[in-house]
Amino acid sequence: MRKYLLKRLLIAIPVLIGVTICSFIIVNLAPGDPVDMYVNPDATLDQIEMTRAALGLDQPMYVRYFKWLGELFQGNLGFSFATREPVMDLLADRMGATLLLMGVSLVVGYLIAIPLGILSAVKQNTWIDYLTTGGSFLGVSIPSFFLGLGLVYIFSLQLGWLPTGGMATLGGDSSLVDQIKHMILPVIVLSASICGNMIRYVRSSMLEVLKEDYIRTAKAKGLKSMMVVIKHGLRNSLIPIITVIGMDIPKLIGGAVVTEQIFQWPGLGQLTISSISSRDYATLMAINLLSAIAVLGANMLADILYSAADSRIHYD
Amino acid sequence: MAKEKMLAVKDLAISFNTYAGELHAVRGIEFDLYKGETLAIVGESGSGKSVSTKAIMSLLPKKSTTIHSGEILFQDQDLLKCTEKEMQHIRGKDIAMIFQDPMTSLNPTMTIGKQIMEPLIIHQNMSKENAQARALKLLELVGIPMPEKRIKQYPHQFSGGMRQRVMIAIALACNPRVLIADEPTTALDVTIQAQIIELMKELQVKMDTSIIFITHDLGVVASVADRVAVMYAGEIVEVGTVDEIFYHPQHPYTWGLLASMPTLEIGNQDLYAIPGSPPNLLHVPNGDAFASRNQYALAIDFEEEPPMFQVSPTHYAATWLLHPDAPDVTPPQEILNRWAKYRKNEVNVYD
Ligand SMILES: Nc1ncnc2c1ncn2[C@@H]1O[C@H](COP(=O)(O)OP(=O)(O)O)[C@@H](O)[C@H]1O
Ligand SMILES: [Mg+2]
Numbered sequence: 001m002r003k004y005l006l007k008r009l010l011i012a013i014p015v016l017i018g019v020t021i022c023s024f025i026i027v028n029l030a031p032g033d034p035v036d037m038y039v040n041p042d043a044t045l046d047q048i049e050m051t052r053a054a055l056g057l058d059q060p061m062y063v064r065y066f067k068w069l070g071e072l073f074q075g076n077l078g079f080s081f082a083t084r085e086p087v088m089d090l091l092a093d094r095m096g097a098t099l100l101l102m103g104v105s106l107v108v109g110y111l112i113a114i115p116l117g118i119l120s121a122v123k124q125n126t127w128i129d130y131l132t133t134g135g136s137f138l139g140v141s142i143p144s145f146f147l148g149l150g151l152v153y154i155f156s157l158q159l160g161w162l163p164t165g166g167m168a169t170l171g172g173d174s175s176l177v178d179q180i181k182h183m184i185l186p187v188i189v190l191s192a193s194i195c196g197n198m199i200r201y202v203r204s205s206m207l208e209v210l211k212e213d214y215i216r217t218a219k220a221k222g223l224k225s226m227m228v229v230i231k232h233g234l235r236n237s238l239i240p241i242i243t244v245i246g247m248d249i250p251k252l253i254g255g256a257v258v259t260e261q262i263f264q265w266p267g268l269g270q271l272t273i274s275s276i277s278s279r280d281y282a283t284l285m286a287i288n289l290l291s292a293i294a295v296l297g298a299n300m301l302a303d304i305l306y307s308a309a310d311s312r313i314h315y316d
Numbered sequence: 317m318a319k320e321k322m323l324a325v326k327d328l329a330i331s332f333n334t335y336a337g338e339l340h341a342v343r344g345i346e347f348d349l350y351k352g353e354t355l356a357i358v359g360e361s362g363s364g365k366s367v368s369t370k371a372i373m374s375l376l377p378k379k380s381t382t383i384h385s386g387e388i389l390f391q392d393q394d395l396l397k398c399t400e401k402e403m404q405h406i407r408g409k410d411i412a413m414i415f416q417d418p419m420t421s422l423n424p425t426m427t428i429g430k431q432i433m434e435p436l437i438i439h440q441n442m443s444k445e446n447a448q449a450r451a452l453k454l455l456e457l458v459g460i461p462m463p464e465k466r467i468k469q470y471p472h473q474f475s476g477g478m479r480q481r482v483m484i485a486i487a488l489a490c491n492p493r494v495l496i497a498d499e500p501t502t503a504l505d506v507t508i509q510a511q512i513i514e515l516m517k518e519l520q521v522k523m524d525t526s527i528i529f530i531t532h533d534l535g536v537v538a539s540v541a542d543r544v545a546v547m548y549a550g551e552i553v554e555v556g557t558v559d560e561i562f563y564h565p566q567h568p569y570t571w572g573l574l575a576s577m578p579t580l581e582i583g584n585q586d587l588y589a590i591p592g593s594p595p596n597l598l599h600v601p602n603g604d605a606f607a608s609r610n611q612y613a614l615a616i617d618f619e620e621e622p623p624m625f626q627v628s629p630t631h632y633a634a635t636w637l638l639h640p641d642a643p644d645v646t647p648p649q650e651i652l653n654r655w656a657k658y659r660k661n662e663v664n665v666y667d
Contacts, residue, residue: 213417213421214420214421214422214423214424216375216415217421217422217483217486218423218434219375220375220407220408220412220415221407221408221434221435221438221486222404222406222407222408222409222438222439223404223408223438224404231426235426236423236424236425310425311425311470311472312424312470312472
């Protein structure tokens with residue numbers, strides 16, 4: 001297992017370098033010149049060239065890439081074009097907000113989805129099942145901007161119960177209650193799709209498992225139906241569910257661009273949008289790299305979880 | 317043979333609601349199971365063996381199953397009238413079951429120790445420690461070496477034969493009165509098959525359990541059963557002691573089954589095969605369901621179902637050939653020849 005993970009880590013390095021090459025090319029080929037963003041409209045040609053040189057954009061793309069890579073190996077992500085801050089600080093600043101929002105949304109989503117998915121499978125083809133499956137489709141397919149704006153309209157504008165956005169009331173007491181109030185709406189929006197997606201996987205996985213011979217054995221032992229499902233069904237239906245968790249976790253980092261934008265949540269998603277519109281190549285590259293690391297890390301975590309859930313799964 | 321009845325199945329008829337229509341899987345079967353005996357149920361696949369025994373355990377899918385008639389009497393109660401909760405107290409405790417495929421019948425993510433302890437904990441309120449001690453004894457009893465080590469292992473670390481031993485340990489954990497074994501050796505190779513059968517016979521004597529042994533293999537029947545019920549298209553067509561079924565079979569279907577049985581001497585070459593295939597249980601034909609495959613069929617076979625004719629106090633068969641007015645027929649010479657060979661060899665084929 002340890003050897004396997006080490007091997008995976010070593011393979012991850014060239015993969016990550018490949019990802020950075022691709023994203024470097026894409027970011028640089030995107031229309032728009034960053035220099036335009038950072039000079040006065042009436043700047044002279046000289047001034048423009050100076051800014052270009054200051055941003056390091058006067059060199060050919062491959063030179064810039066290798067410079068960037070060299071800095072990266074020294075643990076340096078460069079400086080943001082937009083704010084001149086070190087990109088590292090910028091990310092660290094935003095990461096906490098995103099991790100908090102996504103972490104809570106994942107946990108809430110799963111806590112609702114897993115029992116509902118199981119219930120739906122056990123009560124297959126009853127109104128409970130239809131209601132749950134219908135709800136999960138709604139959760140997956142409703143666009144987050146629509147749900148987000150709808151919730152803001154009802155709960156913030158009409159009822160005035162909850163704030164429209166941000167992480168805390170400006171100049172407020174920044175109490176826990178205040179923070180929670182700010183989180184409720186974005187968490188609902190994000191967990192709706194996480195939960196809807198998860199319900200469908202849990203349900204179908206559980207339905208498969210319930211057909212297995214060992215479930216019949218468990219019934220033949222005289223176990224109560226609920227115990228059959230929980231003691232014998234759940235663990236075995238976990239494997240495909242772990243895959244979904246592995247796909248959900250990178251969202252922790254990538255953030256939910258749209259949701260963060262709607263609720264002005266100061267996380268990575270919002271940073272992504274602002275970096276794109278200000279052609280802040282350095283920050284964009286760092287965010288891409290971070291997302292790629294998150295995907296690879298989540299895959300490895302899923303592998304570890306597989307072998308924990310099922311002793312038949314071994315890596316060497 | 318002790319005559320205390322453990323289980324009495326009366327006029328049991330079961331059908332399934334399928335997309336294609338109503339499938340009559342079991343069509344009025346009757347049998348008794350006596351204390352300490354082994355009753356074998358034989359028949360081609362699809363003849364309703366599993367469905368009949370699942371009905372005893374109430375393991376049929378509730379939604380699609382209709383039980384049209386019947387009683388399953390166990391200790392003076394009709395199991396068909398029991399609630400799910402009452403059945404949970406009977407399953408695994410008074411009536412236990414082992415299944416055909418030991419590779420898939422054990423939970424892959426639970427240690428076999430836990431799987432054996434489960435019925436002890438739910439039915440006998442044993443503490444974990446006691447259940448574990450008993451599980452170790454059970455593993456020893458079913459002939460698994462190094463039980464202390466094995467008890468912590470998962471099913472994938474066991475061979476097919478060893479897994480079936482584990483299944484037997486689970487089934488026997490609470491000393492059930494009745495053990496239903498649904499083709500317990502079909503998925504195993506011949507040597508292992510013989511070992512498992514030996515084990516079951518040995519444990520039956522020790523525990524005085526009654527066994528219903530389902531198989532489609534008559535060779536196995538000869539070595540395990542006291543009595544045999546032959547099933548065809550959802551009905552029992554002949555029932556009798558092993559000797560009666562092997563040496564004085566009355567039903568042409570039983571003749572066919574016996575003639576198609578491979579032995580060590582004849583091997584698999586040139587085996588007799590019953591012509592045709594079993595009837596579609598969605599549209600059961602009038603008369604005797606076997607008539608269209610039966611070279612001895614009489615005109616009446618196509619019109620009216622034969623009743624059970626008594627041959628001896630323990631031997632019954634449902635064929636019009638037993639009617640006093642029926643012509644005398646003997647099985648064809650080819651089949652008789654095979655029999656002569658079986659009779660010489662039978663006892664030492666599988667023993
Ligand atoms: N749950 C079910 N739904 C519909 N048909 C079934 C079901 N279980 C068994 N059957 C049908 O009932 C018939 C008898 O099956 P079974 O008792 O399993 O045969 P076998 O004698 O091989 O054990 C078969 O035709 C089978 O297809
Ligand atoms: Mg069967």
